[in-house]
Amino acid sequence: MSPLDARHPPGWYILCTARALGRKPLAVQAAGRHWAVFRSASGAVSAVEDRCLHRGMALSAGKVCGEHLQCPYHGWAYGGDGRVRIVPAMKGDGHDWVSTALPSLECRELDGYVFARIGEPAGPPHRFKHLGEPGWTSFHMATRFQAGVDACVENFLDCPHATFVHRGWFRTPTAKPVRCTVTTLADGAQAEFFDEPREKSVVWWLLSPRRGEMRHVDRFISPHTTEVEYEFPNGLHYVITSSCTPITATKTQVHTVISFRSWRGLGPLVRAFFEPLSRHIIQQDVRMLDAQQANLARHPGRPFASTPADVLGGHIQAWRRFARGEGEPVAAGQVQHVDLVL
Structure with missing residues (x-):
């Protein structure tokens, strides 16, 4: 071993x-x-x-x-x-x-x-979805966080924080109701969101159609991988996959691949503004998690409070404890419905 x-x-x-x-x-x-x-x-x-x-x-x-x-x-x-x-x-x-x-x-x-x-992982490495496939454009990011893997993974799959940390860039508070369906998987859990607001956001103004439904699914793949996927009826499709490597208990190197399918021939043009925008947004998360970790160090051992709005938080913690040989996650196929306000 x-x-x-x-x-x-x-x-x-x-x-x-x-x-x-x-x-x-x-x-x-x-x-x-x-x-x-x-x-x-x-x-x-x-x-x-x-x-x-x-x-x-x-x-x-x-x-x-x-x-x-x-x-x-x-x-x-x-x-x-x-x-x-x-x-x-x-x-x-x-x-x-x-x-x-x-x-x-x-x-x-x-x-x-x-x-x-x-250690002894249960399966092979998780592959980056759509990387290298015909019709898809991809770019890579490597980011150092002064925070542990648990904090990074939950942050990447946490919708409510975006209305504050990424206000105006990725999401803006609208106080609109959003439905969420959480499904447990054989290797993690996923959350699918419905009726999400997309107004007052630079990302969605540039990268999504003005009308039509958006399919948004966040996935946690145990023990340290996240996938965030957005799909539109006109063929636009975005997948953000992040793999977290622990450096220490409170420091993480995150390798992210963003793959997208856009209108024919426009991949390089979309990437020209999508990539710097993505790097700007992830640096906002870096600053917030760095500040969070610094404050946790000032208050060691204090418990966290959670609500149903932390839709994947409990599943992430249960799967990561299970991977360390502690307890059991919820069995695959369980479905829970949560109502949020974003």
């Missing part, structure tokens, strides 16, 4: 983008540990703890030599499994001299990212 901080549920976590790995190793922090991620001469991607067993030098400061990662201090070389392969000052296989191996992670390269298996 790969090393795991008990606070972080088992899963496939993104360590970095695939193109960030060149000929040099990369220093990455995830799940409370520091890792040296490298691509060997054969193209295999590996991650080992960023610490030479000899005198503790950072392996990420070394270099890749064929299939091995070489420490810059005394040249000890490691395989992707963390075993010592070469001790230059001694003859023979390095493992003959040092039987201890560094902690290492199984890695997979998918959708332009390097995923690492931490």
